Amino acid sequence: MTTAESIVLGVIQGLTEFLPVSSSGHIELGKAIFGIEQKEAGLLFTVVLHFATALSTIIVFWKDIVGIFKGLFSFKWNTETRFSYFIVLSMIPAVLVGLFLKDQMDDFYRGNVLLVSVMLLFTGVVLFFSDRAKSLKGEVSTKSAVILGIVQAIAIMPGISRSGSTIATAVMLGIDREKAARFSFLMVLPLIFGAMAKEFKDYLDLSEAGQSSALLLDSTVLIGFVAALSAGYFACKWMIAIVKKSKLSYFAYYCWAVGAIGIAYSLFFA
Numbered sequence: 001m002t003t004a005e006s007i008v009l010g011v012i013q014g015l016t017e018f019l020p021v022s023s024s025g026h027i028e029l030g031k032a033i034f035g036i037e038q039k040e041a042g043l044l045f046t047v048v049l050h051f052a053t054a055l056s057t058i059i060v061f062w063k064d065i066v067g068i069f070k071g072l073f074s075f076k077w078n079t080e081t082r083f084s085y086f087i088v089l090s091m092i093p094a095v096l097v098g099l100f101l102k103d104q105m106d107d108f109y110r111g112n113v114l115l116v117s118v119m120l121l122f123t124g125v126v127l128f129f130s131d132r133a134k135s136l137k138g139e140v141s142t143k144s145a146v147i148l149g150i151v152q153a154i155a156i157m158p159g160i161s162r163s164g165s166t167i168a169t170a171v172m173l174g175i176d177r178e179k180a181a182r183f184s185f186l187m188v189l190p191l192i193f194g195a196m197a198k199e200f201k202d203y204l205d206l207s208e209a210g211q212s213s214a215l216l217l218d219s220t221v222l223i224g225f226v227a228a229l230s231a232g233y234f235a236c237k238w239m240i241a242i243v244k245k246s247k248l249s250y251f252a253y254y255c256w257a258v259g260a261i262g263i264a265y266s267l268f269f270a
Helices: 005-020 025-035 043-059 062-072 079-100 102-109 112-130 142-154 164-172 176-189 189-208 219-246 251-267
Strands: none
Touching: 005 025, 005 043, 005 079, 005 219, 043 062, 043 176, 043 189, 043 219, 043 251, 062 079, 062 112, 062 176, 079 176, 112 164, 112 251, 142 164, 142 176, 164 219, 176 189, 176 219
8 A cells, every 4th residue: 555545545534434434335446446456455544534534522522521520520420420321322233232232344345345335325315415404402302312322333434424423313313503513522442442442452462473464553643643643633523514514415415426336336436
C-alpha cells in the first residue's frame, strides 16, 4: 500500500465514520478500486484508523465525556448516570451481533461491491425521509435507546451508515436533532474501542503465527492516522451542524449516486 493510498483511505475513514454515507461501504469500494487486498491493507492499519476516528470523537465531545464520568462517580441517579444507562442499553444488540455474526458478515460482504452499493441506496432512502420528520424536542428514553441499539447492530452491514441510520431513526422517534447526533456519536465509542481490542488481538495472533502482513507503525500507517484524525474531527463538527439544519437529504442524493456508480462498476468493470 502506497502513501497516497494510505492518505485516501484515512480521509475516507475519517469523513465517512461521521458523515451519513457508510465508512465500511466506502472503505470496501476504495479497496476494490485501488485493488488493495485485505492482507495488504493490514489489520494493524484498520486498528489505527479506528483509533483515529475514536480520538476525533473524544476531542469534539471531551466536555460531555468528562461530565458523564463526573456524574457516574458521584454514585447517584442523575442525568449523566441516566445517559450512561442508555448508552449501555444501545450497545447490547451491536455487541451480540459483533460477537456472533461479525466475521460471517465481513466474509460475505468483503469485495462484494454490488451488495455494498445496494445498501448505500437503502441508506439514501433512510436519510431522505428523516429530513421530512417533524422537528420535535424529545429526549432519549429506554425504548428509543433499545431501538437505536438495534439499528446500530443492523448498520454493521457495510453500505448502511451507522451514524446516518441511528441519527435518522432518532429524529423519526421525535428526539431533538442535536441530541440525536450527540447520542449517536457517543453510543459508538465503547464499541469502537471493543472492536479495536479484537482487531489488535487478531493482529497479534497472526503475527505469532507468521501470517500477518508485517505492517508495522511505519510512516504509511502514521500518515493514514493523521489523515483519519483530521478528517474525522472536521466531519464530526460538520455533521452536528448538518443535522441541526435538517440537511441529511443532501447525503441521500450522494449515497444514491455512489451506490449507482458502485453497481455500474460491479456489473461492467469488476
